[in-house]
Amino acid sequence: MDKEKIDKKEHILDVAEKVFSDNGFDGASTRLISGEAGVNMAMLNYYFGSKEGLFLAIFERKISSFQTLLQNIGNDESMTSWDKLALCIDKYVDRIIVNNCFQKLINREVSMTKRTELSDKITEILMVNVLEIKKILDEGIKNGSFFKDIDIQMVIATIFGTKNYVINTPNISSQMLGHDVRDEKFLEEKLKPRIKTYMKRLLKAYLMNDNDNKK
Amino acid sequence: MDKEKIDKKEHILDVAEKVFSDNGFDGASTRLISGEAGVNMAMLNYYFGSKEGLFLAIFERKISSFQTLLQNIGNDESMTSWDKLALCIDKYVDRIIVNNCFQKLINREVSMTKRTELSDKITEILMVNVLEIKKILDEGIKNGSFFKDIDIQMVIATIFGTKNYVINTPNISSQMLGHDVRDEKFLEEKLKPRIKTYMKRLLKAYLMNDNDNKK
DNA sequence: CAAAATTAATCAAACGATTGATTGATATAA
DNA sequence: TTATATCAATCAATCGTTTGATTAATTTTG
Incomplete structure (x- = not known):
């Protein structure tokens, strides 16, 4: 379902925002973020290109x-x-x-x-x-x-x-x-x-x- | 000379303070600090025990x-x-x-x-x-x-x-x-x-x- | 409609690079 | 000799990212 996909990206953004905020940009490893969000590590790059891309996506939201x-x-x-x-x-x-x-x-x-x-x-x-x-x-x-x-x-x-x-x-x-x-x-x-x-x-x-x- | 040794430690502290400030704790690698200070990397651990020890030494000064x-x-x-x-x-x-x-x-x-x-x-x-x-x-x-x-x-x-x-x-x-x-x-x-x-x-x-x- | 082809999503595993730290050898000084 | 200082080399760990395989979903075709 399309709704579910959007929710998943949003969920990653929500979790990543929290993890970034708690640990800083460097302290928030992609493994930690993906682990907290319950998704595979590769999904971060799949959706957002890179760690920096993920950060910018949070920011622009x-x-x-x-x-x-x-x-x-x-x-x-x-x-x-x-x-x-x-x-x-x-x-x-x-x-x-x-x-x-x-x-x-x-x-x-x-x-x-x-x-x-x-x-x-x-x-x-x-x-x-x-x-x-x-x-x-x-x-x-x-x-x-x-x-x-x-x-x-x-x-x-x-x-x-x-x-x-x-x-x-x-x-x-x-x-x-x-x-x-x-x-x-x-x-x-x-x-x-x-x-x-x-x-x-x-x-x-x-x-x-x-x-x-x-x- | 004892004077020289103290100066060297002080010099490392001076440089490390700058590098830490510019790059953050994570961003300031021991290689970058030692490189900027012109000393061997191992000297940081030799003098201050660890990266965190170096940071605390700067702070307490x-x-x-x-x-x-x-x-x-x-x-x-x-x-x-x-x-x-x-x-x-x-x-x-x-x-x-x-x-x-x-x-x-x-x-x-x-x-x-x-x-x-x-x-x-x-x-x-x-x-x-x-x-x-x-x-x-x-x-x-x-x-x-x-x-x-x-x-x-x-x-x-x-x-x-x-x-x-x-x-x-x-x-x-x-x-x-x-x-x-x-x-x-x-x-x-x-x-x-x-x-x-x-x-x-x-x-x-x-x-x-x-x-x-x-x- | 159903089968086939295509695309999107997901995953475990591994990549090369970099990290902080340690080693053992060597040099210097007391 | 003994203790301190310095070094290049190397350590295991972790980093962000990529890969190739696999599954799920969608579209195209007959």
Whole structure:
């Protein structure tokens, strides 16, 4: 059945995503992946060409929907710059918390100094998101919503970096927060709204004159 | 000569730190490390026992000095809470920019989901720094310097996360900033003061009532 | 329709390459 | 001599990938 074949590929992608995330690209051997997925080793090459092809297939499965989401927010002319930014933060936090183990994988590969075809491709795709945020910040400065002398690039680094820190250093942030950040219930019910609230208040305080922030 | 032997070990550690940082733990083969260092492969095991022993030797060489520095700032009763925090940021930025390739290495290991003796050791040491910052923030709230309802844990995530993002995703941040963040001259003269200025203004806006921030 | 031909899917086994580590010989120094 | 340092050569293990055979599914043909 055609349905079954698709499900099998999807199943491999699901398992491989988990194995890659837990062990890193090098640490996830094709034997381990195929073993966990319950398929023959050769199937990985049969379906995806190579280990790198498998990785890219996982990656590309993830990225497309979020980028169009971001772009739709950016192009919505009925929203203020701040509302756009706030919505981006909400959507971004929703997004990465769901796929947090994959995010760790991405960041591990992107942090390599030595550029590879793989890291270049990842960088290229992530830059789309960066530029989308930048566009909103630029626009906000131009229309007077945000202060003129803000550091746009560093703001972007804060948006992505703060979330990355919580997700990518689970042992540290779990100790810090007093809960296991890998616990999905805690993540969903407590941490996610907390990060959203914090990020918006932090950025609002920096970007614009808002007396509500001052308590 | 005894001096020469020490220098040789130090030289191996220097080179290995660079190679590890560029290629990751798995990607840095003992052949590559020994080749770059210009020593025989067997010398790595001769001096450090194993590849992991070499890694730990690099790590332990680094950790001690910065922690006492942080603690001295925290215990200085002549400074305001804000001045302490600002000084921590300055010292922290100075520190990690100097050792940025090592920082990438640390973060890559800490981001592993699977805990190892190595990652536990790194986590334990990094937590000391986290708690030192937390102490300053707690104190600032208690003495009225900072708002009462700030999210202390998330502030810490922002401090470490923002810097990590710039340093750990060099390809992205280089594109974003329009300069190679691995260029030491740019790092020292431009980026370092820029990060310091940004971080302090960002946190001041969030933590305390300061009209100077509003332009 | 059924038999034959073709294509797709699956598998165990093996490939060459590379890995971290070890060996035993040799050189150097105390 | 004794202890330390250095080396080329080699070890077993593991890596990602390929192979050739086999089975299952689909299409073509008579």
